[in-house]
Amino acid sequence: MSLAHARSLALRQTKRVRCVHDLVNVGPQRLAASGPPGRSAVTGQIATVFGCTGFLGRYLVAKLAKAGTQVVVPYRDEDKKRHLRVMGDLGQIVPLEFDARNEQQIEECVRHSHIVYNLVGRDYETKNFKYEDVNITAAQTIAEVCARVGVPRLVHVSHLNASFDSPSEFYRTKAIGEEVVRDAFPDATIIRPSAMFGWEDKLLNKLYRWPIWFKLNGGNTRVRPVHVMDVAQAMKNLISLPAMPTTLSLPGPTTHTYNYLLELVASVLYEPHTRAPTVPKPIALLASAVAQMAYFPMISPDEVRRRYIDDIGALAAPRPLENWEDPRDVTQEREAPGDWDKVGVTPEEIEQYALLYLRQYRTIGNFARPVILPKTGIQTSGVTVAPDARV
Numbered sequence: 450m451s452l453a454h455a456r457s458l459a460l461r462q463t464k465r466v467r468c469v470h471d472l473v474n475v476g477p478q479r480l481a482a483s484g485p486p487g488r489s490a491v492t493g494q495i496a497t498v499f500g501c502t503g504f505l506g507r508y509l510v511a512k513l514a515k516a517g518t519q520v521v522v523p524y525r526d527e528d529k530k531r532h533l534r535v536m537g538d539l540g541q542i543v544p545l546e547f548d549a550r551n552e553q554q555i556e557e558c559v560r561h562s563h564i565v566y567n568l569v570g571r572d573y574e575t576k577n578f579k580y581e582d583v584n585i586t587a588a589q590t591i592a593e594v595c596a597r598v599g600v601p602r603l604v605h606v607s608h609l610n611a612s613f614d615s616p617s618e619f620y621r622t623k624a625i626g627e628e629v630v631r632d633a634f635p636d637a638t639i640i641r642p643s644a645m646f647g648w649e650d651k652l653l654n655k656l657y658r659w660p661i662w663f664k665l666n667g668g669n670t671r672v673r674p675v676h677v678m679d680v681a682q683a684m685k686n687l688i689s690l691p692a693m694p695t696t697l698s699l700p701g702p703t704t705h706t707y708n709y710l711l712e713l714v715a716s717v718l719y720e721p722h723t724r725a726p727t728v729p730k731p732i733a734l735l736a737s738a739v740a741q742m743a744y745f746p747m748i749s750p751d752e753v754r755r756r757y758i759d760d761i762g763a764l765a766a767p768r769p770l771e772n773w774e775d776p777r778d779v780t781q782e783r784e785a786p787g788d789w790d791k792v793g794v795t796p797e798e799i800e801q802y803a804l805l806y807l808r809q810y811r812t813i814g815n816f817a818r819p820v821i822l823p824k825t826g827i828q829t830s831g832v833t834v835a836p837d838a839r840v
Contacts, residue, residue, distance in 0.1 A: 490517030500568030508681035523547040549587040584622035592633035647677035661725035665756040668708035671763035675701035683792035
């Protein structure tokens with residue numbers, strides 16, 4: 450072993466001080482606010498966002514930093530956190546490398562924070578991390594470290610369908626993760642969003658690219674998609690609200706079936722409705738099991754099972770719509786509203802943003818054409834269907 454390598458190992462095994470300011474721990478009290486309002490402000494609050502490089506994490510970091518909050522962004526891959534640096538003013542985004550199995554690194558990430566967000570999650574397994582490792586063990590470790598260090602607030606993100614008796618292992622481990630977080634940090638706030646849509650989502654993009662996997666169960670599975678920006682805004686609002694040691698369900702405002710969402714994608718893109726067949730469940734489970742031999746993530750057997758599970762609170766039997774009725778006006782008043790009122794956010798419909806996120810798949814001849822929503826025939830302007838995806 451070379452001298453340089455031995456010295457590197459010794460440094461890894463000893464507790465390192467990352468910077469001079471780590472010698473002083475200011476505790477949970479809020480620092481003095483300063484600066485002009487907005488991006489260049491200093492609110493005096495420090496937040497740590499685990500899972501910041503994921504789908505929801507990037508939007509939460511952007512919203513926190515835009516309000517003047519200093520954000521600690523723990524990362525594993527150097528290349529996956531670069532885009533976060535420009536989301537805040539100079540010095541507002543503080544990247545720290547961490548390993549979910551290293552309590553010392555987790556402690557370094559949270560020791561100065563007034564609020565910690567745990568967004569760590571994975572809806573498929575890898576050879577290094579199983580569902581239990583990510584959804585239970587990592588969640589418990591972060592909660593225990595936060596409690597030991599004295600972090601005032603912890604926000605843990607679960608899933609709307611988390612349940613101990615679910616046929617999906619992903620949903621079961623999410624439910625157990627909630628329980629272990631509660632045991633370690635009793636005042637934690639649990640967030641339960643439904644499937645989210647946005648720029649990098651696994652809903653609208655996959656509906657276009659892999660429609661066959663959404664035809665499982667005849668496409669009749671009922672889901673309540675929610676805009677990722679609404680969830681990020683709700684979580685950002687928590688930093689200025691009193692502590693809420695409770696579970697907040699954040700579903701979409703309307704129940705849809707996968708058949709309707711496939712029809713929505715086809716209508717927005719001016720393409721014929723998908724002719725993908727309905728694959729029987731045993732064949733789908735077998736095909737997904739074989740797909741795990743690939744070195745890159747593909748649909749897993751657990752994801753196939755989730756295609757047969759309705760979202761909690763989804764309508765059992767929506768009544769047929771009249772020709773003049775907009776589905777958003779009719780169904781929204783009959784939906785379980787969730788806990789959006791507690792976080793001061795009104796969730797928006799997926800139809801409002803379908804063009805924004807799907808326009809990239811339109812042909813050049815249809816690029817600027819207006820949108821005709823399915824079922825109702827309501828025509829909307831191709832330019833003003835949705836506002837810009839601002840953060």
